[in-house]
Amino acid sequence: MKHPRSVGFVEAQKAHFDEPLPLKAGRVLPQYDLVYETYGTLNAARSNAVLVCHALSGSHHVAGVYRDDPHNVGWWDNLVGPGKPLDTEKFFVIGVNNLGGCFGSTGPVSINPVTGKPWGADFPFVTVEDWVNAQARLADRLGIERFAAVIGGSLGGMQALSWSLQYPERVRHVLAIATAPKLSAQNIAFNEVARQAILSDPDFHGGNYYEHGVVPKQGLRLARMIGHITYLSDDAMAEKFGRALRHGIMRYSYDIEFEIESYLRYQGDKFARFFDANTYLLTTRALDYYDPAADYGGDLAAAFARAEAAFLVVAFTTDWRFSPARSREIVSALVHSGKDVCYAEIDSKAGHDSFLLEHPRYHAVLRAYFNRIEV
Amino acid sequence: MATSDRETGHRAPTLRPDLLALTEWIAPSERVLDLGCGDGVLLRHLIDTKGVVGYGIENDPARIVACIERGINVIQSDLDEGLADLQDGHFDHVIMSQALQAMRNTQGILREMLRVGHEAIVSFPNFAFWKHRKSILEGHMPVSESLPHQWFNTPNVRFFTVADFTTLCGLLDIEVREWRGFDDQGRPVQEDLNFLAALAIARIGRAAS
Numbered sequence: 354m355k356h357p358r359s360v361g362f363v364e365a366q367k368a369h370f371d372e373p374l375p376l377k378a379g380r381v382l383p384q385y386d387l388v389y390e391t392y393g394t395l396n397a398a399r400s401n402a403v404l405v406c407h408a409l410s411g412s413h414h415v416a417g418v419y420r421d422d423p424h425n426v427g428w429w430d431n432l433v434g435p436g437k438p439l440d441t442e443k444f445f446v447i448g449v450n451n452l453g454g455c456f457g458s459t460g461p462v463s464i465n466p467v468t469g470k471p472w473g474a475d476f477p478f479v480t481v482e483d484w485v486n487a488q489a490r491l492a493d494r495l496g497i498e499r500f501a502a503v504i505g506g507s508l509g510g511m512q513a514l515s516w517s518l519q520y521p522e523r524v525r526h527v528l529a530i531a532t533a534p535k536l537s538a539q540n541i542a543f544n545e546v547a548r549q550a551i552l553s554d555p556d557f558h559g560g561n562y563y564e565h566g567v568v569p570k571q572g573l574r575l576a577r578m579i580g581h582i583t584y585l586s587d588d589a590m591a592e593k594f595g596r597a598l599r600h601g602i603m604r605y606s607y608d609i610e611f612e613i614e615s616y617l618r619y620q621g622d623k624f625a626r627f628f629d630a631n632t633y634l635l636t637t638r639a640l641d642y643y644d645p646a647a648d649y650g651g652d653l654a655a656a657f658a659r660a661e662a663a664f665l666v667v668a669f670t671t672d673w674r675f676s677p678a679r680s681r682e683i684v685s686a687l688v689h690s691g692k693d694v695c696y697a698e699i700d701s702k703a704g705h706d707s708f709l710l711e712h713p714r715y716h717a718v719l720r721a722y723f724n725r726i727e728v
Numbered sequence: 729m730a731t732s733d734r735e736t737g738h739r740a741p742t743l744r745p746d747l748l749a750l751t752e753w754i755a756p757s758e759r760v761l762d763l764g765c766g767d768g769v770l771l772r773h774l775i776d777t778k779g780v781v782g783y784g785i786e787n788d789p790a791r792i793v794a795c796i797e798r799g800i801n802v803i804q805s806d807l808d809e810g811l812a813d814l815q816d817g818h819f820d821h822v823i824m825s826q827a828l829q830a831m832r833n834t835q836g837i838l839r840e841m842l843r844v845g846h847e848a849i850v851s852f853p854n855f856a857f858w859k860h861r862k863s864i865l866e867g868h869m870p871v872s873e874s875l876p877h878q879w880f881n882t883p884n885v886r887f888f889t890v891a892d893f894t895t896l897c898g899l900l901d902i903e904v905r906e907w908r909g910f911d912d913q914g915r916p917v918q919e920d921l922n923f924l925a926a927l928a929i930a931r932i933g934r935a936a937s
Contacts, residue, residue: 665796684803685813688783691759695796696803697789714789721796 357436360392363417368494380477387491388457389413389449393441401728402497403444406505406512409636412456415448431711438720452487453479453635461631474560479635481643485515501726504528506708511643517660518645526726530667531708533679534653535644543583544637547576551630560631569630574621576633581620586671586704653686663693665722669707670700743773745914746851746927753931754778758820763807764827767791768800808833811840819845828852829884842934851929856889856922873912874926890922903935
């Protein structure tokens with residue numbers, strides 16, 4: 354086996370679409386841009402394309418670095434590259450920023466051509482299904498009729514699952530990692546608290562904060578802090594921070610006393626500097642709304658009946674945001690509808706975040722699965 | 729059946745005689761579940777020779793990777809926790825090959841196998857094989873082809889015989905429909921399985937009430 358390497362310097366590209374996109378919630382996006390990156394080379398048969406779908410805070414920047422920003426490493430760089438489990442010497446890999454995003458694809462920060470002002474709160478609700486439709490148009494543009502695989506973790510996993518239902522003939526393999534067939538009430542509850550943090554920030558201005566030259570930083574920061582609690586396991590938090598004190602002694606104040614507080618504030622502040630609050634709201638709603646079994650009276654196996662792909666489902670033992678039990682619901686539905694499916698449950702301490710980490714067993718499973726895909 | 733890259737899985741090496749024997753009981757295109765499927769050799773064989781729609785359950789990480797490499801549908805699960813995710817009667821055959829002796833919840837898993845499958849096939853080492861009896865008479869726990877471990881490192885937790893298994897089936901309203909047996913050289917045994925078979929295979933179903 355060759356020594357795994359980075360894909361090196363990468364450049365984002367932009368595709369403009371003039372054909373209006375009808376959205377699930379009823380509105381139509383008249384035109385839009387999608388930014389994306391590609392790694393590796395599309396083969397002559399166009400049979401080696403793999404789409405990587407991002408989660409809540411991800412982007413099209415999946416692997417490699419930018420020439421003018423060499424510290425900005427792609428969010429799944431440990432997976433994608435020459436000699437890595439998703440080997441770019443075999444596959445042509447595509448990362449795309451979803452509609453409603455804040456990394457260059459059309460979203461709330463974009464200018465609404467009708468008003469000449471940022472869309473802001475008026476940006477239409479987008480769903481997992483809408484994202485997949487937009488991704489399919491990008492695939493058309495790139496000349497990809499059928500993906501060798503679509504892969505994603507968490508919300509990205511929902512998009513991968515949705516591909517097999519919306520475009521059954523266009524995807525051969527689906528890799529759905531640390532995901533769920535729909536959110537639980539507890540999951541929606543966490544999302545709602547995060548949204549309320551943003552919506553109640555005085556700088557939110559009903560979503561049109563761009564005009565006021567402010568951003569609802571406090572709300573976004575709180576939303577991210579809540580998120581981070583749910584992405585880590587109790588054990589991981591205990592191990593990483595325990596009850597360690599910032600100053601060695603208790604100071605009896607509401608400033609940072611415990612290291613965990615420092616970590617959460619740091620993560621919250623960092624996130625609030627670059628992420629758009631409207632995108633956060635839209636994206637958490639897309640998570641809430643996703644429920645492919647809803648049209649089948651809640652029968653997930655019936656929903657999967659039309660899928661033609663083979664599936665790999667992976668979950669992590671300490672992930673309580675998208676627990677293994679949720680992945681097993683997907684697996685059992687696939688078994689009962691007679692689909693090809695493999696399921697691995699990885700012993701990991703890192704909670705939901707595990708799907709982004711380079712865990713040897715996890716990567717061995719992904720490597721084995723990608724190896725068996727013929728291109 | 730869904731399209732897949734199943735065909736890319738490499739062919740199995742020579743199959744154990746008990747696995748070859750149970751292949752006879754599987755009809756083409758059946759839905760088969762293999763509990764404790766190991767590296768997927770049996771399922772690969774059944775897919776290649778019978779075109780079954782097969783799934784394996786396994787809990788060992790290295791074996792799961794081996795199954796994935798073979799193009800086998802493998803599902804990670806702890807069998808001692810049952811088959812709760814699976815619907816009644818979904819499979820034509822549920823196979824458990826040389827794993828029952830390593831499970832604690834013997835009765836539970838037998839019931840579960842016949843809940844999710846129309847029939848089940850169970851193979852196990854026969855503790856009453858004559859060489860095992862001889863070993864006990866000589867004062868030692870048996871160590872053989874079919875019971876390869878020492879008493880202090882065996883993964884087995886249940887030690888039983890063809891006769892014991894028959895009795896348990898009676899208690900659980902399970903009907904043994906057919907037996908196969910093999911001696912310690914892998915040769916088929918035609919009679920007195922409880923004495924002459926080192927390895928036994930039973931095809932079982934729910935007894936008609």
